[in-house]
Amino acid sequence: MDGVELEILWSNLIGIVTERSKALQRIAFSPIVREAGDLACALFDLRGRMVAQANTGTPGHINSLAFAGAHLVRLFEGKCEPGDVLITNDPWLSAGHFFDITILTPIYDGERLIAYIGSTIHHTDISGYGIGAGARDVHEEGLWIPPLKLYERGVPNPVLHAIIGRNVRTPDAVFGDLAAQVSSGHAAAEHLIALCRRHGIDDIETLSDEIIQRSEDATREAIRKLKPGVxxxxxxxxxxxxxxxTLKTAVTIDAQKGAITVDFEGSTMQVPMGINVVLNYTHAYSTFAIRSCLNPELPNNTGSLAPIEIKAPLGSIVNCKYPAPVNARHVVGMYVPMPILKALHQVMPERVLAEGSGAVWTIQIQGKKPDGEPFTSSMFNYSGGMGARATKPGPSATCYPTGVAAVPIEILEAAMPIVFERKELRRGSGGAGHSRGGEGQIIQFRMLTDQPWLLNAVPSRLDSGPDGVGGGMPGKAGRFQINGRDVSEPRKLTMQADDVVLLETPGGGGFGPPD
Structure with missing residues (x-):
């Protein structure tokens, strides 16, 4: 394609998906989407290849959406009609747990299918156990939505809507967020149709071929410049x-083919609590770690992901098999980049980070307001310090690798009967080094209620802090306390009205020997 025309079309595609993603974030009901940005939005061609992603979103959602979109296109090939909207939250087909619901909208110009637009967001509630790790198998964790049509020729599927409405604790919030996904998809469809008509093209297939091939070629060329080896x-x-x-990785760089393979052989096998990770989610954070070091300036699509292969033993904690519980899969999944970065430190030390705090600390609260109305908290994320960089300290209280923001405490206090007594940086928690690790944070809260409430908490790194790299010192381990007593339990806890919860998140590891 002509380079100028390609750039015009490409910038328009990015504008369409980014605008829709930001609109989805603005109109979502859940604070975790609206305030924290826990979402992804992407455009797919007729073959189910991710062509363009929005410039906002989380790696775990974005790269998992690439798989979910491909699966839905394959499963519904030849079965879609104008006005249809597809849905699933199948952990093994999409983003790894029931809370993440993927919506895919086939885009029709008249009766002609020209592309698909998809989004994945974290929903407040999906029934079952909740966001914690205490379920014994996946069926205890919530409502499983197989690949189905949420809308058929523009009409809501009444059976599926009834099932969802009856099986969640906060149906208004869930349906509000689903409506945000559907409406943002419809608006994106209108913009894409207008773009195709304006440039006289019937669909995006030729454009998709050009974008994906160029992205793959550029990624392979970047890999060829690396030192080969394992x-x-x-x-x-x-x-x-x-x-x-334990997560182990063997990163193989094949400079001749321009390919990288990451093998998790030797990692811990799946466990009987809900921290297991499906391969889609492992793939998402593995490719994010590599691409952020290798060629972050290139578009992220099926082409740029193609040269990176991820392997993990079936039944391992990073490639779990049914019916493993997975609702708190981020607890392990967000550590996936850490051993990869340690391996890449041997190849490109100036581009990697020391270990950070890893998984964000997730708290879910369920209870009743003083007027008796039930509530389920949106997931709010508390991060520790990021690992230090070769020439810069690690950012403090920053969600890496997920990239989501913490929901402001003012929003949480307005949404449920909670009061925060402390929220401050945890000074001295970052590891020493030539570059110092980022600081963790301290959060203390209690509930303004006169009756018991339920707490799902999944903190990690309570015994040992993140490693430094290249001679850097480790960051401090975290601390989780209830009424001044250390707690580390995977199960849901019944709390009393006057209980006080304290979180001290880990600091990041240092980079290089201390000066």
Whole structure:
């Protein structure tokens, strides 16, 4: 394609998906989407290949959406009509747990299918156990929505809507967020149709071929510049209940083919609590770690992801098999980049980070307001310090690798009967080094209620802090307390009205020997 025309079309595609993603974020009901940006939005061609993603979103959602979109296109090939909207939250087909619901909208110009627009967001509630790790299998964790049509020729599927409405605790919030996904998809469709008509093209297939091929070629060329070989990395961290998880990676750089393979052989096998990770989610954070070091300026699509292969033993904690519980899969999944970065430190030390705090600390609260109305908290994320960089300290209280923001405490206090007594940086928690690790944070809260309430908490790194790299010192481990007593349990806890919860998140590891 002509370079000028390609750039015009490409910038228009990015504008369409980014505008729709930001609109979705603005109109969503859940604070975790509206305030924290826990979402993804992407455009797919007729073959189910992710062509363009919005410039906002989380890696776990974005790269998992690439798989979910491909699966839905394949499953509904030849079965869609104008006005249809597809849905699923199948953990093994999409983003790894029931809370993340994927919506895919076929885009029709008249009766002609020209593309698909998809989004994945984290919903406040999906019934079942909740966001914690205490379920014994996936069926205890919530409502499983197989690949179905949420709308058929523009008409809501009454059976599916009734099932969802009856099986969630906060149906207004869930349907509000689903409506936000559907409406943003319809608006994106209108913009894409207008773009195709304006440039006289019937669909985006030729444009997609050009974008994806150029992205793949550029990624392979970047890999060819690296030193070939096999490089190993390993990370260990404790999870609720005190169990230590090991993630091992062998990163193989094939400079001749321009390909990278990441193999998790030797990692911990899946466990009987809900921190197991499906391969889609492992793939998402593995490719994010590599691409952020290799060629972050290139578009993220099916082409740029193609040269990176991810392997993990079936039944391992990073490639779990049914019916493993998965609702708190981020507890392990967000550590996936850490051993990869340790391996890449041997190849491109100036581009990697030391270990950070890893998984954001997730708290879910369920209870009743003083007037008796039930509430389920939106997931709010509390991050520790990021690992230090070669020439800069690690950012403090920053969600890495997920990239979501913490929901402001004012929003939470307005949405439910909670009061925050402390929220401050945890000074001195970052590891020493030539560059110092980022600081964790301290959060203390209690509930303004006169009756018991339920707490799902999944903190990690309570026994040992993140490793430094290149001679840097480790960051401090975290601390989770209830009424001044250390707690580390994977199960849902029944709390009393006057209980006080304290979180001290880990600091990031240092980079290089201390000066």
């Amino acid at each position: 490089y190993h990395g390993e990370s260990q961290f404790d999870v609720p209940g005190g169990q230590v998880i």
